[in-house]
Amino acid sequence: MQEQEIYSALNEIFRDVLDEESITLLPDTTADDIEDWNSLSHIQLVSEIEKHFNIRFSSREIMMWRNVGEMVQTILSRV
Amino acid sequence: MNLLSFTFLASIFLLLAVQNLPFFSKRAKSQNALLLVVGYLLYAGTDIRGFLLLLVSTIAYYFLGIAIQKRVGAGEIRKAYPLTFLGVAFGVGLLLYFKYLGFFIQSLATLAESLGWTFDTPTLHILLPLGLSFYTFRLISYVIEIYRARTEAERNFVDFALYISFFPCIVSGPIDRPNAFLSQIKSARLFRYADFLTGCRMILWGMFLKICIADTLAPTTDAVWQSLSDTNGAALLLSALIYPVQMYSDFCGYSLLAIGIGRLLGLRITPNFRTPFFARNVAEYWRRWHMSLTSWITDYVFMPLNILFRDYARLGTALAVIINLIVIGMWHGANWTYALFGLYHGLLFIPLIYGGQFGKTRKLKPGKWELPKAGDALRMLATYLLVTVAFILFRAPDVSSAMAYFSGFFSESLFTSPQLPSFRLLYVALIMLLFIADWVYRNDECVLCFHGKGLMKYRAARWMVYYALLFAIYANCENLHGDFIYSQF
Known part of the structure; x- marks a missing residue:
């Protein structure tokens, strides 16, 4: 799977979970850049991403991401 | 160590003056050593037995931090895990022994008595070392942050010991995180009027x-x-x-x-x-009350639990919040009243979680x-x-x-x-x-x-x-x- 495909899928998941159509994720996007991306919605996002890609992240991986780019790298290493 | 005594406050101004003497003013290492010595003397003067525990724990976590860092740095996460677990278990073990052992024994005896069994319970006189609840949280957060690669192990023992025992905060907090504190003591603190x-x-x-x-x-x-x-x-x-x-x-x-x-x-x-x-609302209240403890427990208890229960959606979050609040309550001491205090607060979160207000600022x-x-x-x-x-x-x-x-x-x-x-x-x-x-x-x-x-x-x-x-x-x-x-x- 290409990196761009992952970004497209993530954009859809983020827009759906956070109910915000204008979201466009970039590698350096962080929770500070998106209003409703907080600790609670983060877990909902993770859960949806896992379902979509049929993968399972470890707690450490989830806690270590500092931006979307790092999240995408983890997904790339799994799919 | 009474922060309100005239002698204590006067000695702070004296310490500030000494810190700004020519020998100290441009040397971060000397300033840190001075603060550590003063802090240790104040602590030992109040609780000499507790001081030995503080010193031994500080030395143990200093080496543990370096050992975890070596494995995380080499990408050997599986090898870093048991060491991190040891650090967390030892810190929690200290708290359990000094704060809760007598309470658990007494509670078990009461339970057994209600079931018709009687046995003699030993009378324990375990004195709580000064500031244990606060400095163990610093020790635990230090090893977890290294494991999560959010901070690096501190190689300078004086700096590390100062972070664990900074004297104004050791008795009742606030509970600083390693990154926030350690990064500040790497350069000399110059006198600033503001x-x-x-x-x-x-x-x-x-x-x-x-x-x-x-x-x-x-x-x-x-x-x-x-x-x-x-x-x-x-x-x-x-x-x-x-x-x-x-x-x-x-x-x-x-x-x-x-x-x-x-x-x-x-x-x-x-x-x-x-x-x-x-x-x-209550969620906002906890973001404003005892923030250093709440954010600590949110990072190290709530988040891992919320991740663990993520397949249960909002029910999982509610469960994680309730456990989180009970831990906050019980942190205050060995008494069922604190557990009920936490449970009550946890239950108040349920309408917020299901109503979508939880986590929104x-x-x-x-x-x-x-x-x-x-x-x-x-x-x-x-x-x-x-x-x-x-x-x-x-x-x-x-x-x-x-x-x-x-x-x-x-x-x-x-x-x-x-x-x-x-x-x-x-x-x-x-x-x-x-x-x-x-x-x-x-x-x-x-x-x-x-x-x-x-x-x-x-x-x-x-x-x-x-x-x-x-x-x-x-x-x-x-x-x-x-x-x-x-x-x-």
Whole structure:
């Protein structure tokens, strides 16, 4: 799977979970850049991403991401 | 180690002077060593047995941190895990042994007795080492942060030991995280007039909160708890409404003293309170009350649990929140009242989680005349009342006393005139002063950190306030009610 495909899928998941159509994720996007991306919605996002890609992240991986780019790298290493 | 004693505060100014002598002023390492030696001497002078434990734990975690770092650095995460687990287990083990062992044994014996079994329970006299609840949390957070690759192990032992035992914060916090603290002590702290001024203002307001508000209110609430059966419902209600203000003044006062002393010495300590009584729901309240503990437990208890329960969606979050709040409650001590305090707060989160308000931060915008909008004011009042109920559980010596309080409270005497011992109108004035000051300066670092608002842009007006506070502190210092409430935790 290409990196761009992952970004497209993530954009859809983020827009759906956070109910915000204008979201466009970039590698350096962080929770500070998106209003409703907080600790609670983060877990909902993770859960949806896992379902979509049929993968399972470890707690450490989830806690270590500092931006979307790092999240995408983890997904790339799994799919 | 009493932060309120004249000798202690005088010695801080002496320490500040020494830190700025030519030998120390440009050497971070010398300044750090000086602060560590002073802190260790103060600690050992208060609790020599506890000092040995502090020293041994510090040495053990120093080497443990380096060992975890080596494995994380080499990408050997599986090998780093058992070491991190050991660090967390040892820290939790210390807390369990010193704080909860006697309580667990006693609870088991009571349970066994209720099942018809009797056995002799050993009488344990385990003294809680000074500040254990606070410094073990620093030790645990240090190893977890290295494991999560959010910080690197500290190679300089003096710097690491200073982070664990920074003396203004060791007794009652705030609980600083390793990155925030260690990054500051790598360069020499030069004297800055602005920091000096802010530090003095924080200390002054902290002393006022503790001596003039908390200790003025304490005899009344204490008297109520000592004679529950003789106090009518209306007085119980009034005393319950006063207690959150007393607690806030006591603990926020302490935190400001610690943060202010840190600022005098050129260090920024993590804040602990942000006007909690202006919270519009319980979730917001916990983001503003004892923030350093709440954020610690959120990062290391709530988040892992929330991740673990993520397949259960909101139910999983509710479960994680309830466990989180029970842990916060039990952190305060070995008593079922604290567990109930946490459980009650946890249950208050459920409507917020299912209603979608949990985790959302809505900015507080004032309405007409800079006052809170009617809807916000009502939500603040409702939150205060909900929190007041929790504080009855928190203050009660045991569950049966809490129940006695509630049954006295919900009686016919609730609708009579309150017979509250030594209650004075001055209390109302003090509580109003606190609320007004907190509201006006809610966006500032502390109430006295005026930023040229209204009359306070005039130097003469500011100094009048300082003198008035100093006079009030001087006039009330003989009524000093005792140590800070949080120093017992």
